[in-house]
Amino acid sequence: MTQQQLMRSIIMNCVRDDSDLPAAYRWLYKYHVPDSISQFAPYVTKYCTYRALPTPPAGVDFGTYNWIMTEHYWLINPFKNIASNMPRGLAFSEYWPSDFLEITNQPTDNDPRERRWRGSRDGYHPIVFCFLPLFWENDFKGSERTIEDGPNFRWLTVFKYPEGVSREEGDDWFINQLAPQLVELPQLNRFMSSAVLEDPATSPFVRVAELWFDNSRQWYKAIVENKEKFTKPPWAKWDQFPYLEPYKDFTGIFLLDRPESDHLTQYRGYITTR
Amino acid sequence: MTQQQLMRSIIMNCVRDDSDLPAAYRWLYKYHVPDSISQFAPYVTKYCTYRALPTPPAGVDFGTYNWIMTEHYWLINPFKNIASNMPRGLAFSEYWPSDFLEITNQPTDNDPRERRWRGSRDGYHPIVFCFLPLFWENDFKGSERTIEDGPNFRWLTVFKYPEGVSREEGDDWFINQLAPQLVELPQLNRFMSSAVLEDPATSPFVRVAELWFDNSRQWYKAIVENKEKFTKPPWAKWDQFPYLEPYKDFTGIFLLDRPESDHLTQYRGYITTR
Amino acid sequence: MTQQQLMRSIIMNCVRDDSDLPAAYRWLYKYHVPDSISQFAPYVTKYCTYRALPTPPAGVDFGTYNWIMTEHYWLINPFKNIASNMPRGLAFSEYWPSDFLEITNQPTDNDPRERRWRGSRDGYHPIVFCFLPLFWENDFKGSERTIEDGPNFRWLTVFKYPEGVSREEGDDWFINQLAPQLVELPQLNRFMSSAVLEDPATSPFVRVAELWFDNSRQWYKAIVENKEKFTKPPWAKWDQFPYLEPYKDFTGIFLLDRPESDHLTQYRGYITTR
Amino acid sequence: MTQQQLMRSIIMNCVRDDSDLPAAYRWLYKYHVPDSISQFAPYVTKYCTYRALPTPPAGVDFGTYNWIMTEHYWLINPFKNIASNMPRGLAFSEYWPSDFLEITNQPTDNDPRERRWRGSRDGYHPIVFCFLPLFWENDFKGSERTIEDGPNFRWLTVFKYPEGVSREEGDDWFINQLAPQLVELPQLNRFMSSAVLEDPATSPFVRVAELWFDNSRQWYKAIVENKEKFTKPPWAKWDQFPYLEPYKDFTGIFLLDRPESDHLTQYRGYITTR
Amino acid sequence: MTQQQLMRSIIMNCVRDDSDLPAAYRWLYKYHVPDSISQFAPYVTKYCTYRALPTPPAGVDFGTYNWIMTEHYWLINPFKNIASNMPRGLAFSEYWPSDFLEITNQPTDNDPRERRWRGSRDGYHPIVFCFLPLFWENDFKGSERTIEDGPNFRWLTVFKYPEGVSREEGDDWFINQLAPQLVELPQLNRFMSSAVLEDPATSPFVRVAELWFDNSRQWYKAIVENKEKFTKPPWAKWDQFPYLEPYKDFTGIFLLDRPESDHLTQYRGYITTR
Amino acid sequence: MTQQQLMRSIIMNCVRDDSDLPAAYRWLYKYHVPDSISQFAPYVTKYCTYRALPTPPAGVDFGTYNWIMTEHYWLINPFKNIASNMPRGLAFSEYWPSDFLEITNQPTDNDPRERRWRGSRDGYHPIVFCFLPLFWENDFKGSERTIEDGPNFRWLTVFKYPEGVSREEGDDWFINQLAPQLVELPQLNRFMSSAVLEDPATSPFVRVAELWFDNSRQWYKAIVENKEKFTKPPWAKWDQFPYLEPYKDFTGIFLLDRPESDHLTQYRGYITTR
Numbered sequence A, B, C, D, E, F: 001m002t003q004q005q006l007m008r009s010i011i012m013n014c015v016r017d018d019s020d021l022p023a024a025y026r027w028l029y030k031y032h033v034p035d036s037i038s039q040f041a042p043y044v045t046k047y048c049t050y051r052a053l054p055t056p057p058a059g060v061d062f063g064t065y066n067w068i069m070t071e072h073y074w075l076i077n078p079f080k081n082i083a084s085n086m087p088r089g090l091a092f093s094e095y096w097p098s099d100f101l102e103i104t105n106q107p108t109d110n111d112p113r114e115r116r117w118r119g120s121r122d123g124y125h126p127i128v129f130c131f132l133p134l135f136w137e138n139d140f141k142g143s144e145r146t147i148e149d150g151p152n153f154r155w156l157t158v159f160k161y162p163e164g165v166s167r168e169e170g171d172d173w174f175i176n177q178l179a180p181q182l183v184e185l186p187q188l189n190r191f192m193s194s195a196v197l198e199d200p201a202t203s204p205f206v207r208v209a210e211l212w213f214d215n216s217r218q219w220y221k222a223i224v225e226n227k228e229k230f231t232k233p234p235w236a237k238w239d240q241f242p243y244l245e246p247y248k249d250f251t252g253i254f255l256l257d258r259p260e261s262d263h264l265t266q267y268r269g270y271i272t273t274r
Helices: A018-040 A167-183 A216-224 B018-040 B167-183 B216-224 C018-040 C167-183 C216-224 D018-040 D167-183 D216-224 E018-040 E167-183 E216-224 F018-040 F167-183 F216-224
Strands: A004-013 A044-051 A068-076 A128-132 A138-141 A153-159 A190-195 A207-213 A250-255 B004-013 B044-051 B068-076 B128-132 B138-141 B153-159 B190-195 B207-213 B250-255 C004-013 C044-051 C068-076 C128-132 C138-141 C153-159 C190-195 C207-213 C250-255 D004-013 D044-051 D068-076 D128-132 D138-141 D153-159 D190-195 D207-213 D250-255 E004-013 E044-051 E068-076 E128-132 E138-141 E153-159 E190-195 E207-213 E250-255 F004-013 F044-051 F068-076 F128-132 F138-141 F153-159 F190-195 F207-213 F250-255
Touching: A004 A153, A004 B004, A004 E004, A018 A044, A018 A068, A018 F216, A138 A167, A153 A216, A167 A190, A167 A207, A207 A216, A216 F018, B004 B153, B004 E004, B018 B044, B018 B068, B018 C216, B138 B167, B153 B216, B167 B190, B167 B207, B207 B216, B216 C018, C004 C153, C004 D004, C004 F004, C018 C044, C018 C068, C138 C167, C153 C216, C167 C190, C167 C207, C207 C216, D004 D153, D004 F004, D018 D044, D018 D068, D018 E216, D138 D167, D153 D216, D167 D190, D167 D207, D207 D216, D216 E018, E004 E153, E018 E044, E018 E068, E138 E167, E153 E216, E167 E190, E167 E207, E207 E216, F004 F153, F018 F044, F018 F068, F138 F167, F153 F216, F167 F190, F167 F207, F207 F216
Parallel strands: none
Antiparallel strands: A004 A068, A004 A128, A044 A068, A138 A190, A153 A207, A153 A250, A190 A207, B004 B068, B004 B128, B044 B068, B138 B190, B153 B207, B153 B250, B190 B207, C004 C068, C004 C128, C044 C068, C138 C190, C153 C207, C153 C250, C190 C207, D004 D068, D004 D128, D044 D068, D138 D190, D153 D207, D153 D250, D190 D207, E004 E068, E004 E128, E044 E068, E138 E190, E153 E207, E153 E250, E190 E207, F004 F068, F004 F128, F044 F068, F138 F190, F153 F207, F153 F250, F190 F207
């Protein structure tokens, strides 16, 4: 019997540089969205993409991804429920253009679905893919915020602790030391976090946190201008805040509160200008 | 792991008086429907509102609600699955206008999500919210009816038995004594009922029943004109049929067979006249 | 060549009494909306129905209609462009249930499309159907109002002057005497009007006006409580304000600012409860 | 200034044989519908395709097309309004697969938009494309039929008179001699016709007629079994009824009353099985 | 608690002959699709119909169905979760026209939901209804195929082994003997299969297989022209390939890769030509 | 009678800097899109926004706008058809947040609908709004391009000639001198242009041109690296190519071939993350 488990997942993608956006978006809207709807509409209840806001000054010090974040809600674990000797249990494979790995800044010896992690600041920025529980687990600040309260500049971060630091040890610093310091920032409007689910294991990352500000100027004031003030964990291998190596252990993306497209309800084919 | 359980819920709302309808509907369609879709689209499979038909003569003797009935189908229990120390596990709270409790005839010392029951005929008519199994449990009359058979004037009733009367004792009267008498009414086209689920416990009510007629004239003939003829239970504390105190133990609403709006498929923003 | 002319039309319908609503709505959503979309989607750009708000106290003194207002925007005059010897130039006729005229309080010796006017307070309340220019012609008060400014309780009125009073004579009273008095009402938020187009001539009415309030209490205070204060035209044949005989010369309906359904974008078939 | 003219057009396409349907449908839904929506959504108000019902026995004697009929409603003449030295005034050309002309049984030395007519029974069955007025001009039988009256098996015919026979001379036979004989057929439920518009001149055909039956058995009884009984025009060059050479002067298609897809409202991309 | 189980189901329907298509399609789109959406939208995540491609030459030797295949994805087993003494647990029954069984070539002494199997080549072709796991279980050939690779002519087959032959014995032949022979066919592009779920038991069939070709000519070349070459199982009671009696033990349908309509997202009422 | 005229319009907006994007997008999707649909859905047939691609290096030398381009297709001139003494002929005004002019880099002493032009490189970048004919007038290169031919990086430019240079004199240089030189660029895939309509006169600009490349690297190679090679007009007042002062006489924006949202078909309210 199919095992059911309601989960959210987030995926972050980069482009090599801005010049790749027309090719990347063409893949997304002309090929990938219909491939995806065809494949998982029966067991995905929401499928959205959010376009990254422009990387703010100092954004690369925080492992900022520059293209899109895709959000799914799944009724099942899509990696289970398939007979073990079967390719994928689906009638169709997804279409990948020949330059897909290059333009999305991924190891070109990968296949597009590979999960080995090889991210680094000056090297690859592979797809970050992780599964989350349906509800946020840690609600640090701003739980009364409504959509009427003003614009939301969301800083979505996905991170792991350096090799040799356990999830528990790392989370102890994040939840008990860093979070209370972040909560004090007057520019911070909203702050919540969850542990990444261990199964399905689609990435090495262990925690996701969202910090919301009015805009990127407020983010800069709160985070970059205060970066000396946050407590460094004893196990840190990276000297500067966030004390986790950008693009290797710490990644993030800047988003609006509204997706660019909620595909299951809004996609209507690749309809162009004339 | 998220606990999955497919359930239906119904919610009935009143307005203080007809003059509040513009404010109440503005809250519903401008604020609450998009708030709700944003919040639960990943785990609600149907979300509709039905506008109450005008209260027929003698309707207040049956605890009739005068505004809307909202119907959801849930994939999960939305009150579980949230870490116990968390406010609600969601990024956004819902927006409530400052006069929401007043215009919807609820205790103004409540918060909009409060579940304590303080309904009475001349006092508050708080939100009635209960969860039901996916399929009707008791099918007393008319199971062969199709949509081609004519108009349907639905009397949806939600009730509990007076303090001191157990669910079993009360149901014994309803199912074994009253229902067979109702089935005999020539004006009654359709009649089904279910017990309210005990978890989630969102209201004190224990049973829901729907009785369908051609229109309100037929309802009046069948129910009001015959009200002396239905057997009174020995435990009754209210003298008249339905032998349950209106707005306290017995509530109801008159509905069409079709919702005013099936929001997940039909909502397209607050689009107005020009 | 098809003659093009962008026009708005409004149609008001009554039901005989509230008990007829299930049959009337069934006709509307199960039969008439799909009939209509099939027929005119190629030349109607918007097709909405607004459900009447409950008739407020004293509403019958103002010829209040109690069911729906339908709004169309037409690219053509639907009564032209048809060879004169042709029935209607369409493949299908619309479906009318046998009791349609009765339940909508119309002369039963009519056919459903008849345009002869036989409205009276205690008799028939036939369909009011008139064509308007695309833009409002008279903007008496509140032109800066936005949708953010609060709820809108719209009083849509459609009227003609008594026999023997010309459009010009009547409008002179309405525009130059009455309108300035109405503008002074503190409860009135918005007020605009247009002359009814003379072609197509689908009703005897000559002018439409909308007056918006916060709610029906404000309407009552402004209109009913002040009704002695408005200047009576010398030609009046009806003693009381509005000085035009209700249901014969003066009709109206109370509406929200948002249609119950914008059919061309929201209709998805007759989908019911289960 | 753009010249506006509200017109309907119909297009009939064949496939060489049934085996070409997967390729033909793939072109239609994967490439052509989005190409078309992108191109003309701003000035086409309805765009539908109807899949041909299977050709009934003797259907080829009536020039029956075997794939699809496409119906558009246009706000403008799409062949005007373009500077004469311009290719087409559009940013994109439509995509045509290399085997498009072959699989749709058209002259392979054409370009896909060519309008020269080279149809014949055993040769090509090129695209039949003609423009019609918005409303039917001749309503011969059944104008009271509603959608509730039962299934409709539509025989849509498009024809011209042989070389040397004027439109007037031909129409005189069709309208005054043949039509009254067809009207007498008890199997015929509905019958209407229009002259093809002379501008835009997209085909040599001059008249369109629709004859509706319950189903193909009734069509066969009415038309094929009676074919000796219809009056032959003096100018006929084809011996048998319809006295116009099939696939050259007389073409047709058998359709349901409902399109397979109303693309502007129903197309949502090329979404497949999984 | 409602038992959840994500399953796919397929249903194949025949018409008696092509002349019944207008009546059959009218039932489907005017009555059955809205009945179905009303009933199961809360627990069906995809609901599509695929129109059968024309039966190719020799198709009847393979039990080919000639009308539609309906595909559902279910969140629950719709035959469980209902109190055992209840008719169906639903407010409405589905509407069946009086000639439904006749026009769909089913035993007229059945009720429309009966599951007893009485299919035979020259007799009835009752509804074939079976439940499948969410993912394909056997992926024999072509797992890398994408939607960009060309047209897909899908041969969907549903079969059981003759009385006295166990599922295991039959599958041993199908999977280990026949499938490897089919994989060798150069015309075969894609081939996958699953065992039919045993619960819910809606038909006697035990296995579903899909074989995809470019078009029906390739299917004919691969299957009909080679039919002598496939190994006959020792238990065969039917002499010719597929060695299972057509319409009794072996049924199938020829389909495009795209449904005619994905009802939950595309249905918008019975909208017709005009 | 309403004057009908099918026109396209384009509007380009800037933000002061990237930090204003959350506020600007919130205005667009939460307030302005529903305001706009409510207002003009009856006479606008397409309403899209395209998000600006990131400004490429040297982009500011070409007056590049950094936020959105909005495209409308109008059935009427929205500035006519309104009685001259009327504010706007509409029931509602649009909502403008108090900081709208600041965050969109416009003169703060304007009203949001003002049309006086005060653009300059280091000063304001006011809204560029112009009306175009429905079809492109000049098709300089690439008319055979289809959507299958690859990604499209669109450079949309809107310009006027310096004071004292007539439309004819300026166009003579653009069409006869510059365009042929641009056509020779191997990186240029597509090139078309139209004169801006003189009525309605919503901006001082006189010509629009689109030049399409594979991506911004190809644009840079073609345009920036060759900028010395294009012929300077004798009347030039700006030294460098494009020989028109950026943000004053020459503006542009870089776009995908697909809008971010086609609002009339895709907008479904302000639905957010949760």
